[in-house]
Amino acid sequence: MEFEFNFGSQTIAKPEPKDMTLFASVDGVALPLSSDELVFLQADTGMNHIMTLQVLQAMSLTQVFKPIHEHVQHIEQSISELRGQQSAIEKVLGFMQNKGLLKSADDWMSDLKATEALAEPKYAGMVVRTCDRPEHLSRLLESLEQYQKSHDCKHEVLVFDDSTGRKLAQENELLCTQVKLKVTYHGSAWQQQFITMLQKEFPHDATQVSWLLSTQEGFTGGRVWNLALLALAGKKFTFFDDDFLMQPRHTESAQLDKIDLLSRGELGVDFGLNVREIKGQSKVYDEDILAGMIGACGQSFGSWLSGQSDMESSPLYGLRLRDLLKLNQNSKIKTTCNGTWGSPRAESNYWLYQLKGDQREAFWKDRETYLDNIEASHLLHYAPRFQATVLAQFAPSAIDNSEMAPFAMPVNKNEDHFFNAMMNACYPDQVSLHFPMMLGHLQTNKRDRSSFNHIAQRPNFNRFVADYALSIAPRLLSKDPASRLLSVATALDDLSTSDDQMLEMRLREYMSKVRSDLVNNLQQISAEVPDAPIYWQADVRELLQANGQAVRENEVPVLRDWPVGMDMEACLAKARFDLKEIADAMRVWPELWQFCRTQ
The missing domain is CATH 3.90.930.60 (Outer Surface Protein A; domain 3)
Incomplete structure (x- = not known):
């Protein structure tokens, strides 16, 4: 046999080891x-x-x-x-x-860095997603104009308008013609023409084309995202909402010359009472962050890393080689992300109660600031250093669409989590590179995030499907993104056509897991800080009671965005219908994308 060796019983004194390889x-x-x-x-x-x-x-x-x-x-x-x-x-x-x-x-790192550089995909420009907010769009374009002057650069801007009001849409279109930038406006007329063209080309798939791209009731930011993905098929682009500002900053503690390999995407947070205060806690970033993100996007991760001569990687001590092999010579940076200063991107505030250490201390510092902090109105949200992750946490800031990118859910929130999960499912070796710099993100409408404290956490359908796809993706063997997307569609068909007991079990299991995970995390944190401020303890108790009671009551697993008060029969029927819609769209998407690439 190959290891013809017996451990034996002889004891030999071992010298003090010196090799730390x-x-x-x-x-x-x-x-x-x-x-x-x-x-x-x-x-x-x-x-x-x-x-x-x-x-x-x-x-x-x-x-x-x-x-x-x-x-x-x-x-x-x-x-x-x-x-x-x-x-x-x-x-x-x-x-x-x-x-x-x-x-x-050392050998693993050398193999990774030996990856050859890829041909750089063509950069289409900056996609801006806007909806009923001309004042936001104006502010963003003004900030981009100043940014381009500072860095002697030019970005073509492609505005995709999801406005519901004709007057506001007209203001957006007029604004695009008045700024000193190259702006292409994609309003309702262009969108309908594009959709009609695709429906004529794919007459048997007209229903799916409409579902992916046409206006619907509710939040439809994902549908204009899909329009951009098809219109720019074969290219990479940057991607921002209209409430962003092209004013990069970083924290005093940011480690701009370090990278975490295989990070879980843990982000830091600092609080302030107003924008001036949070800007005072950070510094202006003088380099061209957009150029950095555009240059990285579409590049092999190993080649990008080898080009960062001053970049120090996180220690590999204690990490499993099995896990690190997710970063390999096939790993490509499919998306990049950045932090934000100003308003958070999260819809709720559950995550704030799970902060630890100094961040938790800052969150509950005193009663006055705490009441402002629970609304997450003014904060810095950032990666402490560069992070290589397998799943982006928020909507990406740059997207490699040179090969087929998946679609975003066209309706309702968590469309970004769905897109990121599908990117992970389609490209198992992909990397999302999170930069430790922040861009401005200022929401003028006040968000009542603390209202979520009184009710049990209820994930929506988009999150359910995204997490289901993430759970099955490791079992897929193909490396072809279209084949993998079709495999996810088959898995969704399998779920939608399962018997009532199985489908009900999957929905109940998911709802219970989301809530029990939150309860377990909060219980552990509460035990760690028995002397926490009373006002923080009161809110945590409320969260524990709401979610614990929901788990015990075994209510019908109605996901958020579904009609309230559905009985089990209606709930299962809704799940089957929605799952089939997504699976049907997944089968059509690769052909749509490939056709648009050839135009």
Whole structure:
């Protein structure tokens, strides 16, 4: 057999280790050959290795990156038969290293950075999504004009108007002709012409085209997003709502020369009573952040990282090689994101009660500021350093649409989470690169976010479908984005045609998980801070009671945006109808996108 080595019983004194090179074992599948032997099929090479059960056990204890001497100590402490056998353990680890079953962190990083640069996709310009707010659009375009003067750059602006009122739409169109920028206005007339053209080209799919792109009741920011994705098929573009300001800033503590690899997207938050106060807590960022995001978007992650000569990566110590392999030579930066100063992008304030450490202390600092903070009216929301994530947290600021990007949900909120989840499902190796800089985001209409404290958390249908897609995506084998999108559609069909008991179980399970996760997190946080301010404790109790009671009552799992008061029969019928709509659109989208690319 390949590892013809017996651990034996001889004890040899081990010198003090000096080599701090990190190693971790590779992933694979073990298949038994006998009671003591097995074949290990190495996942990254497809090679078979014959070994003893004891060697496999040692491999299982070396999955995270650590120096060899730490692996030796861990194996010796964990396997009783190997106590005092440090020299033997070192020898077996040496065999594993020679056979490629142990990989060094340095080799992994070198392989990643050796990725060849990709041809840069054509940049179409800046897409601005606007709706009934000429004053916001004017403010954004003015800020972009100043930005371009400061950085000697030019961005073509493509305004996609979702306005419901004709007068406000006319004001938006007039505004686009008056600014000193190159602006192309895509209003209702252009949109209808575009939709009609597609329906003539795809007559059998006219219903799906209309669902994806036409006006509907409610929030329809996703449909104009879809119009932009089709109109700009084959190109990359930046993407902002009309309440943004092109005024980049960063916090005093921002680590602009560091990057977290495989980050979970944890963001920092600082509070203020007004815009002046939060700007006083940050600094102007003098570089061209748009150029940075545009340059990264569509590039292979390894090539981008190798080009950042001054960038320091986060330590790999303690990370599993299996997880890090999500960053590989196929990893492409499909989207970029940035933080915001001003108003938050979250609709509710549940996340504020789950802050920890100094951020939590700032949140509840005193009663006066707390009452303002629970509405999240004025804050800094940022990544502390660059972050490479597999799932963007908010609507991306740059999108690589050179290959098919998925569609956004055309109606209702969480259209951004749906898009990001589908991008993850279509491109399993993709990276969303979060920049540690913030752009202005100022909402003039006051949001009553604290009203959510009194009711149980109720996710909407868009979030349900997005999270369902994320749960099945790891089981998909294809690397072709269109094939993967069709596989998600098949999974949604499977769910929509399941029997009543199964569909009800999936809806109840999801609703219960969302609420129980919140309850569990708040319970743990409350136990950590027994001396928290009374006003914070009172709000947390209210959240716990509302969500705990909802879990106990086993109410009909009506998702948000669905009609209130539905019975179970109506709830299941609504779920089946909505799931079929999405699955049908997923089957049509790749052809629509490919056709638009050729125009």
